[in-house]
Amino acid sequence: MSNHNNHPYHLVDQSPWPLTGAIGAMMMTTGMVKWFHMFSNDLLMLGALVIILTMIQWWRDVSREGTYQGLHTFPVVIGLRWGMILFITSEVLFFVSFFWAYFHSSLAPAIEIGNIWPPKGIAPFDPMSIPMLNTSILLASGVTVTWAHHSLMEGNYSQATQGLFFTVLLGFYFTLLQAYEYIEAPFTIADSAYGSTFFMATGFHGIHVIIGTLFLSVCLLRHYLKHFSSTHHFGFEAAAWYWHFVDVVWLFLYISIYWWGS
Numbered sequence: 001m002s003n004h005n006n007h008p009y010h011l012v013d014q015s016p017w018p019l020t021g022a023i024g025a026m027m028m029t030t031g032m033v034k035w036f037h038m039f040s041n042d043l044l045m046l047g048a049l050v051i052i053l054t055m056i057q058w059w060r061d062v063s064r065e066g067t068y069q070g071l072h073t074f075p076v077v078i079g080l081r082w083g084m085i086l087f088i089t090s091e092v093l094f095f096v097s098f099f100w101a102y103f104h105s106s107l108a109p110a111i112e113i114g115n116i117w118p119p120k121g122i123a124p125f126d127p128m129s130i131p132m133l134n135t136s137i138l139l140a141s142g143v144t145v146t147w148a149h150h151s152l153m154e155g156n157y158s159q160a161t162q163g164l165f166f167t168v169l170l171g172f173y174f175t176l177l178q179a180y181e182y183i184e185a186p187f188t189i190a191d192s193a194y195g196s197t198f199f200m201a202t203g204f205h206g207i208h209v210i211i212g213t214l215f216l217s218v219c220l221l222r223h224y225l226k227h228f229s230s231t232h233h234f235g236f237e238a239a240a241w242y243w244h245f246v247d248v249v250w251l252f253l254y255i256s257i258y259w260w261g262s
Contacts, residue, residue, distance in 0.1 A: 008073040008074065008075045008076070009073070009075060009076060010065070010071040010072065010073070010076045015058070015061065017054050017057060017058035017061070020050060020053075020054045021051060021054045021055075021058070023050060024047050024048075024049075024050030024051035024054055025047070025051065026047070027043055027044075027046055027047030027050060028043075028044055028047030028048055028050075028051060029047075030043060030047070031043030031044030031045070031046065031047050032044055059218070063222060063227065063235070066227075066234075066235065067222075067227045072232075072234070077234050080234055080238070081234065081238075084238045084241060084242075085241075088241060088242065088245050091208070091245060092245070094204075095201070095204070095205075095249050095252075098197065098200055098201040098204065099201070099252065099256065101193075101197050101200075102197040102198075102201060102256065102257060102261070103256070105117070105193040105194070105197060106197075106261060110193075112192075113192050113193060113194070117194070117261070118194050118261065118262065119191075119192045119193070119194050121191075122186075122187050122191060122192065122194050122195070123186045123187065124194075124258075124261065124262040125181065125185075125258060125262065126262075127254070127258040127259040127262055130177055130180070130181050131181075131254055131258040131259075132254075133177060134174055134177055134178065134250070134254075135250065135251070135254050137170050137173055137174045137177070138170070138174060138209075138246070138247045138250050138251075139247065140170055141166075141167045141170035141171060141174075141243065141247070142243070142244060142247045144163045144164075144166040144167045144170065145163065145164070145167045145216070145239075145240050145243050145244070146163075146240070147159065147162075147163040148160045148161075148162075148163025148164045148167060148236075148240075149163075149236070149237070149240050151163055152223070152228060152230060152233055152236060153230050154230065155229075155230045157223075160223060160228075161220070161223060161224070164216060164219060164220040164223060164236075165220060167216055167243070168213055168216050168217050168220055171209055171210075171212060171213035171216065171243075172213055174209055175206065175209055175210055175213065178202070178206050178209075182199075194261075197257075198257060201253060201257060202253060202257065205246070205249055205250060205253055208246050208249070209246055211242075212239070212242050212243045212246050215238075215239040215242060215243075216239050216243065218235075218239075219235060219236045219239045222235060222236075223236070
């Protein structure tokens with residue numbers, strides 16, 4: 001095979017990671033079924049380990065291609081941008097389904113839950129306590145990630161590092177507070193449509209916060225290793241887009257579920 005490239009596009013090399021990722025996903029889903037029916041989570045844990053190792057090595061290869069091998073040319077970055085835009089669009093529609101379920105149940109409460117919302121016997125969270133603090137945390141993290149982005153574009157290495165560090169710290173703090181909120185919750189996911197829609201919507205948002213925090217943590221490491229420049233940092237830019245999406249979803253969750261729904 002010729003090693004000469006007469007075009008600006010990146011034709012990826014053969015890689016084992018799609019196969020190992022698929023095997024890990026199959027092991028994890030099969031392990032979930034085994035866990036539910038046989039109360040054994042060994043296959044689930046093994047599948048999760050395979051997926052984690054696959055992600056680490058696959059993303060390592062992508063970072064190497066874009067940083068050291070120079071394969072992320074301008075046309076390739078344009079394609080990556082569109083890929084991230086379409087991915088975030090799919091995530092928006094994913095959360096639309098949860099909001100749809102919530103408003104379907106809350107705007108016309110069924111007789112089975114007493115024709116009221118929240119249903120009788122449900123004590124909702126005080127929107128002015130932990131939910132308000134979490135809202136402040138995510139809004140502050142949106143400011144710090146924007147600060148980091150602008151510092152990176154201006155070539156200010158130290159301020160970009162500080163902004164990224166504080167964003168990761170705030171994301172971790174948000175997750176701790178949400179875990180505490182779940183532990184102290186006076187209702188469960190099995191408590192009528194309210195419990196189901198509340199924990200599905202806020203729980204999946206919490207998972208996205210964890211993913212975004214890991215995303216930004218990797219960007220902080222790559223920034224420390226000098227992988228980014230003022231003109232070549234799409235990995236960080238994609239993480240910032242994702243984090244802003246997480247912020248906006250939380251604002252809708254807070255207004256509709258915590259404030260209006262209580």
